[in-house]
Amino acid sequence: MKTFWQRFLSNPRVIIGLIWLGAVILVAIFADVLTPRDPFAIVGAPFAPPGSALWLGTDSLGRDVLAGLAHGARTTLLIAVLSTLAALAFGTLVGAIAGYYGRAVDDVLMRTTEFFQTIPSFLFAIVLIAILSPSAMNLVIAISVVSWPPITRVVRAEVLSVKSREFVQAAVVAGQRDHAILLTQVLPNTLSPLIVTGSLLVATAILIESALSFLGLGAPNQMSWGFMIGAGRSFLRDAWWLVTIPGVAILLTVLSINLIGEGLNDALNPRLADL
């Protein structure tokens, strides 16, 4: 039996994903070093094609596309990770309480979760941001508000399957308090599906964030990939790179996170891997 890491790292798709995502994370961290200028600064003539003095050319106002890409990576990743963490925290709390206490509590919480799963989530995110006004904080709120239900379902299902096991009953008999049992006995056993769902949620969060920024609901004064595509779409005919380059960046990043997430799933559930 191979270990988790052997299974995880022997998957070529995971390696491809890790390489690209690692590169994006490095660029996001060192954006200020790689492209020290403000991404909104005008650095040259507008519409310079890629390959000229600036690697990836300039946009309609003469801003450096490469600088935009590097700083955009930071905004997009930061918002995606923060909103996923918020959704994980809230979803886990609701799912754990629903699963552990059962009965009426479970009913009320799960009906609420179903409600949030039924309403059109992207439209809800748009409505939320339109009313709260666009800002990085409100983006995180809106994205996490629409992405917590799947976490709740995963955690609740796991808690239900774990809570009747002997070690949990032993903890009850030993007199451990509810929250201690949940934190130390039950939740650690829900970790692996949580990691998989969480990693896939980051990819979804990136897609939601860039769609919102594309529509002009992104964080103001923060360069982001969706914003670059939205700003470049009017010049599609004459400056194809303004839309193409940030789009490829989103596609590859989402793809690599999905590959890693699936690799995690396969490595954590080896019996299901060949399905």
Place this chain on the structure above:
Amino acid sequence: MGGAALGRYVVRRLLQTVPVVLGVVILNFLLLQLAPGDLATVLAGEAGGAPKEYIDQLRQRFGQDQPVLVQLFNYLRNLAVLDLGYSFRQSAPVLNLLLARLWPTLLLMGSTLLVSLSLGVCMGLLAALWVRTWKDHVISVAAIIFYATPLFWIGLMLILVFSIKLGWFPTSGMEDVVAFNEGFARVVDIARHLVLPTVTLSMFYLALYARLMRASMLEQRGLDYVTTARAKGIPERTIVVRHVFRNALLPVVTMAGIQFGSLLGGSVVVESVFAWPGLGQLAYQSLFARDFNLLLGIFFLSACLVVIVNLLVDLIYVLLDPRIRIG
């Protein structure tokens, strides 16, 4: 099953949707309360300022001087008779605006569902039949890539290639309004405009259904009833078509119902890319006009559509699978 049983089932499912619709209404009302500035201040601001007495008068007219619970009650009472309020930007009742934009969106949804479901099911089926061959890998890799592609970006890329470079399809809109096409010519024109938005919106769901169908086929194929059928000497082709395929389809149908809400969300993006004159584009416009009555009206209508579609999916489910009892 009798018609009466089916009727009772439909009524029971309709009653179950009441809390969801009520929840959306209350959510809408709360969001309106959160919105900065009420209608009176917005109108006064647009008139270039107004005396406080006038603003108070406006508030009284809109019932905004009442306690919140009374306002909620009035809001519910208005919605009960489908009064979704008035869009002061477009100078028309919200309901009329929505109904005018409903059918383009339904057309786009319908064609997308058709394309993504039929192609997705076919791709998943083929991938499962060719499991672990290079053909399976090609389909799976394509599905993974489609799954990660941002909708709005692929829409712009398709415009770039098929409209701007090749000139095969129009870039935007639903029909060529200056051509004054009628009858069949108009249908052809709308169909030509429909191609790119449909392809754009279909890609993500196509990938989703293909992956689900593949997994579902492989799971069903390993079950005991398939071994039984094989032992009885039923030809492999019949087993796949009559047994495995029909059972494998059920989770895909469920998923299509669950995904309908997200499909509506995707249409906001796609409609704004292609200037498709549906609800999504109206939502985009109302967003920047800060026309909250209209925006929340769209949200309410979309939620109702999702509820109706889920009901339809449940009915299709009953028809597809005779084992499901509806008593």
